[in-house]
Amino acid sequence: MKFAVIVFPGSNCDLDMYHAVKDELGVEAEYVWHDETSLEGFDGVLLPGGFSYGDYLRTGAIARFSPIMDAVIKAAKEGKPVLGVCNGFQILLEAGLLPGAMRRNQNLKFICRPVQLVVENGETIFTKEYEQGKEITIPVAHGEGNYYCDDATLESLKANNQIVFSYKDDVNGSVNNIAGIINEAGNVLGMMPHPERAVDSLLGSDDGLTLFKSILSHWRERNAITS
Amino acid sequence: MLFEVKVYISLKEAVLDPAGAAVKGSLHHLGYEGVEDVRIGKVMTLQIESTQDKIEATVTEMCDKLLANPVIEDYRFEIEEVVSQ
Numbered sequence: 001m002k003f004a005v006i007v008f009p010g011s012n013c014d015l016d017m018y019h020a021v022k023d024e025l026g027v028e029a030e031y032v033w034h035d036e037t038s039l040e041g042f043d044g045v046l047l048p049g050g051f052s053y054g055d056y057l058r059t060g061a062i063a064r065f066s067p068i069m070d071a072v073i074k075a076a077k078e079g080k081p082v083l084g085v086c087n088g089f090q091i092l093l094e095a096g097l098l099p100g101a102m103r104r105n106q107n108l109k110f111i112c113r114p115v116q117l118v119v120e121n122g123e124t125i126f127t128k129e130y131e132q133g134k135e136i137t138i139p140v141a142h143g144e145g146n147y148y149c150d151d152a153t154l155e156s157l158k159a160n161n162q163i164v165f166s167y168k169d170d171v172n173g174s175v176n177n178i179a180g181i182i183n184e185a186g187n188v189l190g191m192m193p194h195p196e197r198a199v200d201s202l203l204g205s206d207d208g209l210t211l212f213k214s215i216l217s218h219w220r221e222r223n224a225i226t227s
Numbered sequence: 228m229l230f231e232v233k234v235y236i237s238l239k240e241a242v243l244d245p246a247g248a249a250v251k252g253s254l255h256h257l258g259y260e261g262v263e264d265v266r267i268g269k270v271m272t273l274q275i276e277s278t279q280d281k282i283e284a285t286v287t288e289m290c291d292k293l294l295a296n297p298v299i300e301d302y303r304f305e306i307e308e309v310v311s312q
Binding site for chain 2: 057058061062065093094099100101103104105106107108146148149150173
């Protein structure tokens with residue numbers, strides 16, 4: 001399996017993301033600069049955290065129109081796994097691949113600490129290796145992670161089981177304590193917490209590694225590869 | 228024709244504005260008890276070369292595509308022709 005790690009000007013979690021899949025998960029990975037226009041040959045797409053384009057205008061608003069984004073949208077439509085973390089999640093929202101928008105954290109502070117998440121849906125391609133309802137520890141690091149959607153959208157997220165991760169306790173004011181959501185098709189996940197920063201117990205938690213293992217195990221099943 | 232366009236972007240009424248709420252608290256602290264609500268928005272000033280019949284549609288398109296996020300923001304704009312001296 002081969003992942004593309006998209007690099008925008010201002011991305012700063014791209015190395016962590018690359019390390020998580022290349023060194024900890026042990027699969028192929030390549031950086032892809034935002035100016036590229038093709039994701040041919042990649043089996044999955046990772047949009048890392050950071051401050052693409054300095055968060056100018058709105059978080060993710062300018063990155064959403066980077067040349068590579070047409071290829072990201074194409075990969076999403078083809079059913080390839082697409083994971084956006086933090087700023088990557090914000091870009092997916094701006095691109096319309098996921099519903100809703102981000103507001104500034106309710107307490108107006110940049111929040112950077114490990115938080116407890118609940119795996120609300122353990123049956124997605126990103127979470128199938130987690131137990132349903134499991135509590136995991138993953139760090140957050142964001143100033144604008146206060147997820148917002150209107151009531152109708154929230155009802156449809158609930159009805160379709162699209163809320164994948166929630167904060168066990170309120171962290172930033174997000175609607176319904178939402179930490180991560182998936183698209184209806186089940187192949188595009190956006191989340192504010194950083195699983196790529198939780199891939200080694202030496203660094204506090206390896207709960208995030210299970211997410212990457214899930215993607216790989218799904219890919220192996222789909223391609224009938226026995227490990 | 229050169230136009231100067233002012234685009235005003237504000238959070239939708241249903242969306243909480245934590246920064247606005249903090250400013251309101253500060254105004255109360257300063258004794259301005261009458262302040263009932265503060266909403267913080269953005270103003271952008273654009274110079275655009277266009278024509279009288281196209282300019283409005285162009286600016287609307289810019290707002291929908293990039294300048295505002297329709298999920299949480301509303302926008303309005305004012306268009307003025309720049310008269311050269």
